[in-house]
Each structure stands twice: as structure tokens, then as C-alpha cells.
Amino acid sequence: MTAQLLSRWKQSTISSHLCLDLRSPQAYQIRHLAPSTNIPWSQLSLRCAELPPKNIPFAVIEPSDQQVNSCSQWLSEHGWQCPYVFREDDDIFWTAAEQYSQPTTPKPWLLFRPCPFLIQHIDWIEKQTKDHICLDIGCGSGRDVAWLLSRQPLWKVYALDSLKGAVERTQQLTRNMGVHDRLIKCMQAKIMADGGWKTFDEDDEKMTTSISSTTRDRGNSNKANRFSPGIPSDAFFKDKLECGQFDLILTIRFLVRPLLPLLPKLLTVGGYLVISHFVEDGIHTYDQPRKDHRLQLGELAELYGSMDNVEVVTDVLEQIEDGRPINSVIIKKTGP
Structure with missing residues (x-):
């Protein structure tokens, strides 16, 4: 029965390489299936961002100190598909798995999938860029960042997010x-x-107060001093990131309209801006994000098409796994 289940998994076209090993790191180091990804069961609830999309089935190896199917049941209750479940103490599984195991490589095996639009175009972008310095604005759980860092050539990445939890998950x-x-x-x-x-x-209060002192009274509240106005982009990237220009800028599922016209200024000449965000297409109905946080049809093409030294390389309408429409574009900076 175990061998048959293993065979069905390895013959599947979608999930044959996706295996979540929930055993301890010590047990995983002694022996494991290649490829597979080790996330100890005790850490799983904190590392869900590393799992595959919920419409993609995958295999699970459960630790022997947990009740049979208890781990896979938790995954199923939270929306993931794991029809191929194996046990740490099943010797038949380990014997049968030897014929499928691949040689170990230094590159991490990933369960999660980064932005499909980025996957589709990254090889081409890498050939066009030199230093491979990337800025991810709105990095979320860090999947795009981590995937990019795992590639060759070696990328160097700066990542920003407004949420402390997102920064911690990315790290x-x-x-x-x-x-x-x-x-x-x-x-x-x-x-x-x-x-x-x-x-x-800790230094933001001083910097913000210094920059905006000509426009604010000294008697303003501490809250006003902390949150308005913001540090100008030039000062922010120079003083905070210590990097003023990037070969690649990503804004995936993130939209703040005042930022859009500023982004080409942060690119090196020949650098690329990749934007992929939800769009109001007049056809699909959905709740999140709300309408004022969606792109309008043609909005990005019109904005960047009107700029000097900027070229709209790719502009497509797509749908994500749940059917919501997105507008994905690649913008190239062609001159200073």
C-alpha cells in the first residue's frame, strides 16, 4: 500500500517534487528524501508561508511521535491538499523511496511558489542586468525575496514592508x-x-522632525511628529538603505499610487521595474482588495508610457489561483 501511494505521488505531474518533512532536523539530517523540505512539526504554524499554494497537492512525512494522520489532518483543516502521507517509522516507505531520491544539491528545495509573473521573466531580466541588486517594496512573507536569493547569479536584496510581522517572516x-x-x-x-x-x-523621530521643521509647529503632538509628513524618498534611500539605485524593483500585490511615478528614479539605466497587482477589469467581482486599492485598466501603461527614458516592455492581464484578475507589467529605464 505504501509503495503504491509513493508511486502515485512520484508519477503525478504537479506534485512529484513537493514533499514536506515534519520530522526533527536531527532525524532529517540522518536520512531524508531528496527533494524534500524540512519544517519541524513544532514550527509549522509559524512557517505556513513556506508551504505550496492551497490548490497544489503535496506529500507529507509525519513524525513517529505524533498520532497517525494528525499532522496531515491539521494541514487539510487549514486548506492545504496533502493526499500523499507517509510515516517516519514506515520502513517500507524508506526502502521504496530510495529509487526516487535525487542527488543532494546545495540549492534549497522549495515548497512555496513565488509570483508566477516573476518566474516567467526572471531569466531574461537576469541576462539584461549586471550587478543584480533588487529592492522589494511590500515584501509580505518574503517568498519572492527568498526565491530570488536562492538563484544563480547571486542577487543582493533590500526588502521593505509596513508590517513588523512581514519583516520578521521575511528574515x-x-x-x-x-x-x-x-x-x-x-x-x-x-x-x-x-x-x-x-x-x-529609534532615529526616525529626529530625522522626520528635522526635515519637516519648517512646516510644523513645535507644539505638534508626538503622534503628528512620528507619522506626518514622511521622509523624502531621496533622503530615505540614501540615509536608511544606503543604496540609491537598483537593477530590479518589485512591487507585487502592493499599491500606493504616490509611489508609482517615483520608482523609475530608483532604477539604474537598463534596470527593470516589475509590478503585479489586482485590477478593476469590469468583468470579475471580488471583495479584496477593495476597489480604491485596485489598479484601473491601462493605468500603469498610461503612467509609464508618458515618461521620458522609460519603456513599457510587457503589459498583461492575468488571473491568480482564485480567479481574481491582476495587471502585470515590466518597465525598463532606458536613459538617465
Whole structure:
């Protein structure tokens, strides 16, 4: 029965390489199936961002100190599909798995999938760029960041998100994958309505107060001093990130309109801007994000098409797994 289930999994066209090993790191180091990804059962609830999309089935190896199917049942109750379940103490499984195991490679095996639009175009982008320095604005759980860092050539990435939890998840994911050394900076920062930035470290109060002292009374509340106005983009990227230009900028499922016209200024000549976000297409009906947080049809093409030294390379309408429409574009900076 175990051998038959293993055979069905390895013959599947979608999930034959996706295996979640929930045993301890010590047990995984002694023997494991290649490819597979080790996330100890005790850490799983904190590392769900590393799992495959919920419409993609995958295999699970359960630890022997847990009740049979208890781990896979938890996954199923939370929406994941894991029809191929194996046990740590099943010797038949390990014997049968030897014929499928692949040679070990230094590159991490990934369960999760980054932005499909980025996957589709990254090889071409890499051939066109030189230093491979990337800025991810709105990094979320860090899947795009971690995936990019796991590639060759070696990318160096700066990552920003307004949520502390997102920054922590991105840092944790890159550590889990052993690529954290090339995550140059990952920090909590928020783009303000005026196009400026607000960060959340101890020095921000002084910088924000200094920059905006001509427009504010000294008697303003501490809250006003902290949150309005933002640090101008030039000062933010120079003083906070210590990097003013990038070969690649990503904004995936993230939209703050005052930021859009500023992004080409942050690119090196020949650099690329990749934007992929939900769009109001007049056909599909959905709740999240709300309409004022969606792109309009043709909005990005019109904005960047009107700019000097900027070229719209790719502009497509797509749908994500749940059917919601997105507009994905690639913008190239062609001159200073």
C-alpha cells in the first residue's frame, strides 16, 4: 500500500517534487528524501508561508511521535491538499523511496511558489542586468525575496514592508533557506500619502522632525511628529538603505499610487521595474482588495508610457489561483 501511494505521488505531474518533512532536523539530517523540505512539526504554524499554494497537492512525512494522520489532518483543516502521507517509522516507505531520491544539491528545495509573473521573466531580466541588486517594496512573507536569493547569479536584496510581522517572516524565511547573508537590509517602512517614507527605528523621530521643521509647529503632538509628513524618498534611500539605485524593483500585490511615478528614479539605466497587482477589469467581482486599492485598466501603461527614458516592455492581464484578475507589467529605464 505504501509503495503504491509513493508511486502515485512520484508519477503525478504537479506534485512529484513537493514533499514536506515534519520530522526533527536531527532525524532529517540522518536520512531524508531528496527533494524534500524540512519544517519541524513544532514550527509549522509559524512557517505556513513556506508551504505550496492551497490548490497544489503535496506529500507529507509525519513524525513517529505524533498520532497517525494528525499532522496531515491539521494541514487539510487549514486548506492545504496533502493526499500523499507517509510515516517516519514506515520502513517500507524508506526502502521504496530510495529509487526516487535525487542527488543532494546545495540549492534549497522549495515548497512555496513565488509570483508566477516573476518566474516567467526572471531569466531574461537576469541576462539584461549586471550587478543584480533588487529592492522589494511590500515584501509580505518574503517568498519572492527568498526565491530570488536562492538563484544563480547571486542577487543582493533590500526588502521593505509596513508590517513588523512581514519583516520578521521575511528574515526568518531567508534564514531557514540559508540565504540570509545576501538579504542586505530588511526593514519596516511605510510609504506616506505625500510620497515620503516613515520608518520605525529609534532615529526616525529626529530625522522626520528635522526635515519637516519648517512646516510644523513645535507644539505638534508626538503622534503628528512620528507619522506626518514622511521622509523624502531621496533622503530615505540614501540615509536608511544606503543604496540609491537598483537593477530590479518589485512591487507585487502592493499599491500606493504616490509611489508609482517615483520608482523609475530608483532604477539604474537598463534596470527593470516589475509590478503585479489586482485590477478593476469590469468583468470579475471580488471583495479584496477593495476597489480604491485596485489598479484601473491601462493605468500603469498610461503612467509609464508618458515618461521620458522609460519603456513599457510587457503589459498583461492575468488571473491568480482564485480567479481574481491582476495587471502585470515590466518597465525598463532606458536613459538617465
